[in-house]
Amino acid sequence: MSWFVKFWGTRGSIPAPGPQSRKYGGNTSCVEIHADPALLICDGGTGLRELGLDLQKRKKGEPIRGHFLFSHTHWDHIQGFPFFVPAYDPRNEFLVYGTSRGDRRTFDLLSGQMRSDYFPVEFSELRSRIAPADLGDGHAHVEGFSICCVELKHPGRCFAFSFEREGKKVIYATDNELDLILADPEQPRREPAVLRTFPEPLVEFMRGADLLIGDGQYTDDEYPTHVGWGHSRASTLVDLAMAAECRQLAVFHHDPMQSDRDVDRKIDLCRERAARHGGKVVVFGAREGLELRIG
Amino acid sequence: MAASPDQEDPDISGGTREISVNITPFASTPTPFSLRLMQGPGSPRTFLLAREEVILGRSSEADIQVDSTELSRKHLALRREHGQYTVFDLGSRNGVYLNGVKIHSAVLHEGDNLQLGSVVLVFHEGRG
Numbered sequence: 001m002s003w004f005v006k007f008w009g010t011r012g013s014i015p016a017p018g019p020q021s022r023k024y025g026g027n028t029s030c031v032e033i034h035a036d037p038a039l040l041i042c043d044g045g046t047g048l049r050e051l052g053l054d055l056q057k058r059k060k061g062e063p064i065r066g067h068f069l070f071s072h073t074h075w076d077h078i079q080g081f082p083f084f085v086p087a088y089d090p091r092n093e094f095l096v097y098g099t100s101r102g103d104r105r106t107f108d109l110l111s112g113q114m115r116s117d118y119f120p121v122e123f124s125e126l127r128s129r130i131a132p133a134d135l136g137d138g139h140a141h142v143e144g145f146s147i148c149c150v151e152l153k154h155p156g157r158c159f160a161f162s163f164e165r166e167g168k169k170v171i172y173a174t175d176n177e178l179d180l181i182l183a184d185p186e187q188p189r190r191e192p193a194v195l196r197t198f199p200e201p202l203v204e205f206m207r208g209a210d211l212l213i214g215d216g217q218y219t220d221d222e223y224p225t226h227v228g229w230g231h232s233r234a235s236t237l238v239d240l241a242m243a244a245e246c247r248q249l250a251v252f253h254h255d256p257m258q259s260d261r262d263v264d265r266k267i268d269l270c271r272e273r274a275a276r277h278g279g280k281v282v283v284f285g286a287r288e289g290l291e292l293r294i295g
Numbered sequence: 296m297a298a299s300p301d302q303e304d305p306d307i308s309g310g311t312r313e314i315s316v317n318i319t320p321f322a323s324t325p326t327p328f329s330l331r332l333m334q335g336p337g338s339p340r341t342f343l344l345a346r347e348e349v350i351l352g353r354s355s356e357a358d359i360q361v362d363s364t365e366l367s368r369k370h371l372a373l374r375r376e377h378g379q380y381t382v383f384d385l386g387s388r389n390g391v392y393l394n395g396v397k398i399h400s401a402v403l404h405e406g407d408n409l410q411l412g413s414v415v416l417v418f419h420e421g422r423g
Contacts, residue, residue: 004399023404248396260404282396289381289402290393 009047025288365412
């Protein structure tokens with residue numbers, strides 16, 4: 001059974017629509033992983049709205065069952081949920097996963113954003129069945145996928161997920177300030193060309209991934225003024241992908257100030273860095289509407 | 296020097312007045328979407344994309360035929376929706392690479408590079 005990854009929103013922090021972002025897109029984080037009929041949704045940024053519309057078209061009236069895995073509940077990762085049309089259909093069912101046994105934090109915050117102070121429709125008025133679920137001790141099997149999670153470096157807690165199926169592996173690891181967890185945090189400033197070293201558990205989590213979707217919000221020039229904001233410089237993400245021997249790297253969570261041309265340049269620099277160090281990883285900028293066959 | 300309120304230009308103080316202007320309609324020439332074959336049999340050549348769906352492959356039944364053994368008979372489809380073309384790999388043997396990345400489908404933008412084996416095409420957006 002083939003499985004696929006599709007990008008519905010790749011922008012970081014806040015939607016950035018307009019002519020300057022047509023290629024990579026202006027919608028915030030939303031990635032679909034599917035192997036018919038299994039449907040997994042990573043984050044519900046504004047890209048989720050379009051995924052919902054597409055699901056309605058694709059499923060042609062058939063009931064939709066989906067599994068939501070939210071990296072965290074910052075606005076740009078949950079804002080699309082109230083506009084996810086399939087949530088309003090009583091034939092549909094969605095599970096919202098916490099990262100540990102009994103963890104309902106994400107489910108509760110997701111429903112909280114639909115209080116009447118914020119949105120005209122209450123969560124309780126959604127007609128689909130939406131229920132909390134969890135990854136137990138950080139690992140679960142969901143419709144043929146083996147899913148694990150690990151905590152990332154981001155203000156207010158954030159999680160990466162790994163998805164394995166039929167010998168293939170995809171990592172979704174957005175909102176992660178890699179530069180703050182380096183073995184030597186001063187090294188990038190002192191020796192920018194030298195490969196950076198990461199905590200071994202993180203490298204092992206990502207080891208051998210066929211696709212790593214990672215936070216590469218900033219260029220080396222942009223990062224120094226954004227230290228502590230919870231996001232990585234793309235060059236550090238490249239080093240992580242090489243350390244973990246990932247086959248492909250999708251640089252994700254593009255800064256809202258970056259135009260398509262800026263992202264192109266950021267990706268060129270990433271590719272140059274990988275090539276300079278003999279890395280075989282295929283680096284590309286995650287962009288809306290791009291779908292990869294994984295297995 | 297700017298006129299003060301009590302020194303208004305007599306030509307504009309009296310409100311609107313008729314003027315005669317020759318208006319030439321703005322001529323916007325529509326440009327069709329296209330695929331430029333840069334490398335491969337028959338290159339260089341430009342294919343205009345005029346239909347909602349265009350099939351490219353080795354077969355004579357394909358809308359765009361490129362006679363390369365590296366292409367499957369029906370290698371890829373280009374489908375237009377909301378003014379954009381999306382490329383779909385039709386299960387080809389050698390795959391579809393967009394700017395160096397093997398893809399299943401993707402919305403195309405100006406200058407995107409499609410590689411099918413050693414055949415290289417560049418997508419150009421139309422307007423109008």
